[in-house]
Amino acid sequence: MEGNMSKLQDVVILLRDGTKLKGSLHNAFNPQQGQVSIIRRGEVENISLKDVCCVSFLVQAGLPRYKRLPSEVIERIVTVSGDEFVMRVLPNEVEFEGFMATPQEDNSPIQRIYFVSEGVKSRELTDLIGTILDKENLADTASIEKAVQEQKALRARRVGDILVDDGKISKQDLEESILDVPTSGKNKKQRLMVGEVLVAEGLITEAQLLDALEKQKKAKGKRLGEILVESGVITEEAMLIAMAIKLRMRFIDLAHITPSLEARNMVAPSMARKHFLLPIFVDDKKLIVALTDPGNLGIIEDISFHSNHRVIPVFATREQVTGLIEELYGPEGQDDDELDVELTSVAEDDASELEQTQVSEAEKAPIVRLVNRTILDGVAAKASDIHIFPVEGATRIDFRVNGLLQQYMLVSEMALRPMLSRIKIVAGMDISEHRLPQDGRIQMRASGREVEFRVSVMPGLLGQSAVLRILDKGNKPMRLEELGLSDAHAKAINQIIRSANGFFLVTGPTGSGKSTTLLAAMASLTTLPRRLISVEDPVEGKIPGINQVQINSAIGFTFARALRNLLRHDPDILMVGEIRDQETAQIAVEAAMTGHMMLSSLHTNDAAGAFPRLINMGVEPFLVADTVKGVMAQHLLPRLCTECRIEIAPEDDLIAQLNRYGFDYDGPAYKSEGCKACHNSGVGGRVLVYELLLVNEDIARLISLNSSEAQINKAARQAGMTSMAEMALGKAREGAINLAYVMPLLSTHDMESDS
Incomplete structure (x- = not known):
């Protein structure tokens, strides 16, 4: 906005009651702040x-005047205070809350004037629209002059009335072509005909209008403007x-505009598709909607009624609007008001007695639609x-996408309670409980896909919050070779998990893909003539050939109890989703010693840390040394978007940190700035970085002696293990990740081993 005028600028403020206040700006003027x-x-x-009504910025000594632009038009502006101004205005630079204009006189003491939209009574264009379009290179001078000459005789009368008098069109056809257009005054409308405007302004001739009206009779349902564009009489943009x-x-021009998701939820997809309109932006006061049809301004009132917002319409081409409707709402047939979604509770017990008022709020159509749309968009x-x-x-x-938290939308604070009530209902929770944490599960069936959610609700200072972990059961389990492992490492893991007995562990923080790796390992074993059983919480995907067991801690069916019974x-091969306590760890190790192959996961930062963790859980060191055959520690790092990735010089502080850990990095660095392909996140997926520790005799001896994590890590490095930090550094050098993502992994790298 050009209205960001500097401090100490002299101004004159015209109030709605006609009072004029002269002073100097105290802060830079920004209309979005709602005050000056x-x-x-x-x-x-x-x-x-x-x-x-308006803020006039006075000419300052020593500063050049605002440069006159050739595309500016002359307008007569009357404010609600009764003051009249003749100003130069850019025809397509009108702001939603107000607009900037320049005095017509070159020697005016006023540099620029900001007009508040609500403070303007009327605006009258003194230039012919055809002349304006000539400036914009949308119509040639010769055709405009010809049209103007043909229309000079019509200036005293409305074109529509002449056509009716001559019997060219009926009164009914004329009425159907006239718009009721809201003006700046409250509850006032003016009668306006699209064809009449185009004829009167020299853009089409009477004959062309008459021909279009005849075609409109034969093509009922088509708007006049659409027919004029299809006939080649005028371009859509010019009209x-x-x-x-x-x-x-x-x-x-919508090419550089990203409509907000908040605005999308204000307009039903069926309405957007039917009327070729697109919600663009919304705040507490207004909703900006792009229209493609000047003859359909009456839809504004419908949108305002359904959205409970003041609607500000703008025009955009149908091609751009149609493309963004598809992008914003998804394929036709997945409309919010016709969502193919079934939400059902998977809790074992019936929900407790519900408060009727909260249930009523939670089951209102807008709330159901908002929850369904949020869930569908999260899955998509x-x-x-x-x-x-x-x-x-x-x-x-x-x-949370690719490990990074991204804001999806902001909605009214009044929506929180009914949204959470709706989620609690379908998750089988107690809707009346607001003081204690609750857990539940939801199953969703959308467009033939099954998705399950683990739901956690937590009380807080500002109110309750909810987190839904998405478990898409429609995803096929990956194979080890598809995870991003090297051929040598994939072969080594396959040799371990095909052993007659032993223990293979996958470690890493929450969200690092441990379950995916374990399931990939199990999936690769389904071709063997062996009995495979997994114990999971929850079951994240169905794998043919594996007996998958779901944990239910609420009824006492824990990992330890399941493991005892499944033995x-x-x-032949058992997978336990996670070792969380001493009992589970003891049973798993004993199973590994008695002819079973065990696979499981732990929460540790590196591979060497798995051994002290098991020992601290109460497992004897010699048992750990005898059973654990290998440990894979892993992290998932954001992959740079290749569409907007650029090479940059490494930052000095990053190089200094690498040097402290013994790395002499001389490669390039990369970053992604964000683009349409990555939704401006700069992220194009995730990259697996890992370290695979294979237990040999030296490492087994260190484990049995309860040696430190650093000693085990050093022995593993001497045996050829590549640390996660080293692997991540290689990914950064290739341009797959940002160099900064390597820094948190340096603590897993033994400093002394490179000293």
């Missing part, structure tokens, strides 16, 4: 723009710009988690 701060008589005054200028609206975005939580004055919804089911 001036210094007057030595005091700072904050004046609300609701009380202002929309002309109507935008006449109606004091704005024509915008391949998010691992959906976060719904309160912030000051709003409810925020975030998605009587004659398994």
Whole structure:
């Protein structure tokens, strides 16, 4: 906005009651703040723009005047205070809350004037629209002059009335072509005909209009503007710009605009598709909607009614709007008001008695639609988690995608309670409990796919929050070779898990892909003539050939209890989703010693840390040394988007950190700045970095002696293990990840081994 005028700028503020206040700007003027701060008589005054017609910025000595632009048009502007101005205005630079203009006189003491939209009574264009379009190179001078000459005789009468009098069209056809256009005054409308505007402004001839009206009779349902464009009489852009200028609206190019998800939820997809309109932006006061049809301005009132927002319409081409509708709402047939979604509880017990008022709120159509749309978008975005939580004055919804938390949308703070109530109902939780944490599960069936959610609700200072972990059962399990392992490492892991007995562990933080690696290992064993059983919490995907068991801690069916009982089911290979306690660890190690191959996971930062962790759980060191055959520690790091990735010089502090850990890095660095392909996140997926520790005799001896993690790590490095930090550094050198992502992994690298 050009209205960001500097400090100490002299201004004159015209109030709605006609009062004029002269002073100097105290702060840089920004209309979005809703006020202007001036210094007057030595005091700072904050004046609300609701009380202002316009703000005049006076010419300052020594500073050049605003340069006249050839595309500017002349307007006569009358404010609600009754003051009249003749100004130069850019035809397509009208702001939503106001607009900037320049005095017509070159010697005016005023440099620029910011007009508040609500403070303007009327705006009259003194230039012919055809002349404006000539400036914009949308119509040639010869065709405009010819059209103007043909219309000179019509200036005294409306074109539509002449056509009716001559019997060219019926009165009914004329009425159907006339728009009721809201003006800046409250509850006032003006009658306007699209064809009449285009004829009167020299863009089409009477004959062309008559021909279009005849075609409209035969093509019922088609708008006049659409017929004119299809006939080649006028381009869509020229028509929309002309109507935008006449109606004091704005024509915008959507190529560089990303509509907000908050705005999307204000308009049902069925309405957007039917009327070729696109919600672009929304805040507490207004909703900006792009229209493609100047003859359909009546839809504004419907949108305003359903969204409970003041609607500000703009014009855009149908091609751009149609493309963004598909992008914003998804393929036709997945509309919010016709979502193929079934949410059901997977809890064992019935939910407790529900408070009727909360149930009523939670089952209202807008809330159901909002929850369904949030869940569908989370699944479509391949998010691992959906976060719904309160912030000051709003409810925020975030998605965790590729390990990074991204804001999905902000909705009203009033939506939090009914949203959480809806989620609690389908998750089988107690809807009346607000003081204690609750856990539940939801199954969703959407478009033939089955997705399960682990739901956790937690009380907080501002209110309750919820996190939904997404478990897409429709995803096929990956093979070890598809995880990003080297051929040598994939072969080594396959040799371990095909052993008659032993223990293979996968470690890493939450969200590092441990379950994916374990399931990939199990999936690779399904071709063997062996009995495979997995114990999971929850079962994240169905794998043919494996007996998968779901843990239910609420009824006492824990990992330890499941493992004890499953040993009587004659398994050859057992997978336990996670070792969480001493009992589970003891049973797993004993099973590994008695002819079973065990696979499981632990929460440790590196591979060497798995051994002290098991020992600290109460497992004897010699048992750990005898059973554990290998440990794979892993992390998932954000992959740089290849569409917007650029090479940069490594930062000095990053190089210094690498040097302290014994790395002499001389390669390039890369970053991604964000683009449409990656939704401006700069991330194009995730990269697996890992270290594989294979237990040999030396390492087994160190484990049995309860040696330190550093000693085990050093022995593994001497045996040829590549640390995660080294692997990540190689990925950074290739341009797969940002060099900064390597830094947190340096602590897993033994400093002394490179000294």
